[in-house]
Amino acid sequence: MIRSFILAIAAASLCAAQPFEVKTLEIGASAPDFSLVGVDDKTYQLKDFAAAKVLAVIFTCNHCPEADAASARIQETADFYKDKGVAVIAISGNDPLALRSDELGYAPHGDSFPEMKLAAKEAKWTIPYLYDGDTQTVSRAYGAQSTPHVFVFDAERKLRYTGRMDEGFRKAGPVDKSQMRDAIDAILAGKEVAVPTTRSYGCSTKWTYKRESVAKDNEAWANREVTVDVIDEAVAKSLIANDTDKVRLINFWSTTCGPCIAEMPDLVETARRFQNRPFELITISTDPADNAKQVLALLKAKQVATPKPREAAMKKENRTTNNYHVKDGALDAVADAISKDWNGALPYTVLVAPGGKILWKHNDEVDPVEVRRQIVKALQAK
Numbered sequence: 001m002i003r004s005f006i007l008a009i010a011a012a013s014l015c016a017a018q019p020f021e022v023k024t025l026e027i028g029a030s031a032p033d034f035s036l037v038g039v040d041d042k043t044y045q046l047k048d049f050a051a052a053k054v055l056a057v058i059f060t061c062n063h064c065p066e067a068d069a070a071s072a073r074i075q076e077t078a079d080f081y082k083d084k085g086v087a088v089i090a091i092s093g094n095d096p097l098a099l100r101s102d103e104l105g106y107a108p109h110g111d112s113f114p115e116m117k118l119a120a121k122e123a124k125w126t127i128p129y130l131y132d133g134d135t136q137t138v139s140r141a142y143g144a145q146s147t148p149h150v151f152v153f154d155a156e157r158k159l160r161y162t163g164r165m166d167e168g169f170r171k172a173g174p175v176d177k178s179q180m181r182d183a184i185d186a187i188l189a190g191k192e193v194a195v196p197t198t199r200s201y202g203c204s205t206k207w208t209y210k211r212e213s214v215a216k217d218n219e220a221w222a223n224r225e226v227t228v229d230v231i232d233e234a235v236a237k238s239l240i241a242n243d244t245d246k247v248r249l250i251n252f253w254s255t256t257c258g259p260c261i262a263e264m265p266d267l268v269e270t271a272r273r274f275q276n277r278p279f280e281l282i283t284i285s286t287d288p289a290d291n292a293k294q295v296l297a298l299l300k301a302k303q304v305a306t307p308k309p310r311e312a313a314m315k316k317e318n319r320t321t322n323n324y325h326v327k328d329g330a331l332d333a334v335a336d337a338i339s340k341d342w343n344g345a346l347p348y349t350v351l352v353a354p355g356g357k358i359l360w361k362h363n364d365e366v367d368p369v370e371v372r373r374q375i376v377k378a379l380q381a382k
Contacts (some may be wrong), residue, residue: 018211024143024162027196031055031157032141036091036130039117044089046130046157053085054187057151058165059144060117061092063099064203065106069172070165071123074148078127083101086165086184087294090125092116093132093139094147098210100217100241101272104204105279108373111206118369139205146202152183152193154210160187163198221272224305228296231284231324237339238284241356244313246278247378249371250338252348254286255294259365260347264302266368273372275307278354284338286346289328299323353378 025032033046049055055313058074060067078088096112109115113131120129132138142151152161161183168175183193231239242248250266253260271281283304285295306314306322314320335342339361342348351360351374360374 020207022140022143022145022207023151023203024145025141025159026149027159029159031057031151031153031159032138034091034130034132034138034141036132036138037113038131039113039120039125040228044130049087049089051085052080052087053155054087054184055153055157056086056088056184057142057153058088058090058180059093059139059142059146059151059205060090060148061094061111061203061206062109062115063094063104063107063111064147065170066168066202068107069170070148070168071119071125072172073166073175073178075123075125075127077178077184080181081184084188086188088129089128089259091130091132091138091144092147092212093136093144094206095133095136095208096206098196098206098208100214100215101221101269102217102276103206104259105277106376108369108376110274111166125312136208145202146200146203148202149200149205150180152180152187156185161193161196162200164200164202169201193201198294203223221305222303224303224308225321226296226300226303226305227301227321228285228292228323228325229319229321230327231334232327233337235324236284236334240338242352242354244278244317245309245354245382246280246313247354247375247382248282248352249360249375250282250284250350250352252284252286252335252338252342252346254346255291255298256287257346261298261302263347263365263368264298266366266371268302268304269355270368270371270375271304271307274375274379275309278382279375279379280307280310280313283324284326284334285323286331289325292325295325323364328341333339351375351378354382 030083031046035043035045037043092111094111096110104110108121116129125191148165150165165180166178179198186193246369287295304323339350345363349362349366352356353359359378
């Protein structure tokens with residue numbers, strides 16, 4: 001009997017991991033109920049918004065560029081209609097473990113619940129931001145296809161509009177037309193919504209079955225070759241001059257530096273996140289030359305590989321790696337070439353724009369969120 005139970009659980013788990021079709025709620029359908037925790041750690045249910053004349057449910061997330069660009073407009077919509085009987089709530093239905101690293105290169109945060117709290121705080125959201133990433137039952141019930149995907153319900157909680165939020169797509173700031181606001185205005189005025197359905201552009205919902213893709217991506221990364229080359233003053237000057245279109249994050253480290261080793265997984269994850277964008281991580285070990293084996297061994301253990309999209313560009317620059325080991329006797333010259341005001345304490349990290357301008361620098365172990373925030377800012381400025 002126990003064996004049958006275990007097999008049943010295993011079968012259920014296997015089924016849950018299989019791809020499935022998601023059907024969007026049809027116009028006129030009733031709003032599916034929910035009970036979800038918000039970033040304020042309160043649990044919200046559909047009945048909590050019973051007094052609202054209109055309820056706008058927006059499925060969104062942290063990582064998607066479309067969702068990130070729409071973030072301020074979501075709060076602005078809530079503020080504009082708060083005295084008109086309209087409730088606006090946001091739900092993230094993404095499984096944070098179903099996101100490949102290279103899908104996370106457009107915002108500082110991923111889609112875990114703790115990161116939702118950070119994103120909501122930074123966006124100054126006052127609206128409920130609810131998490132459905134563990135079970136995704138609410139996202140499936142509504143048929144959320146992308147982020148953002150809007151569902152607007154009338155006072156009887158019948159669906160009157162579903163689709164995109166507005167014409168902003170990846171544009172932050174004001175937009176010329178908002179289908180969501182048009183729908184809200186029509187319902188408040190007692191009119192039919194002129195266009196009840198539209199296409200909801202954005203990143204696809206990260207259903208749990210997509211974890212398989214993540215596992216394959218992690219395996220491919222683990223199997224990538226890790227190499228290291230010697231750096232002298234001339235190479236350092238070339239790297240800092242940055243005669244490329246890429247933003248470079250240069251990190252000085254050592255095998256005997258605890259904070260250096262502690263931060264390395266976050267730096268590797270950052271390199272993986274931004275691998276499809278004009279960005280690269282460059283590491284420079286300050287170890288003595290006779291520590292070459294230890295340097296390479298640690299780089300391999302931490303999987304500090306060069307992303308595949310960077311290989312062609314490196315070849316054009318006559319480089320074979322993004323990992324370097326300082327040549328004996330050249331440490332001061334290399335350090336001066338990169339940043340003359342570095343005091344020598346490890347770790348040390350600088351962010352360099354194309355053309356060589358240092359955009360950001362940090363002594364000691366980095367905060368990965370701050371690093372990614374600085375990278376996103378630099379890429380947006382390009």
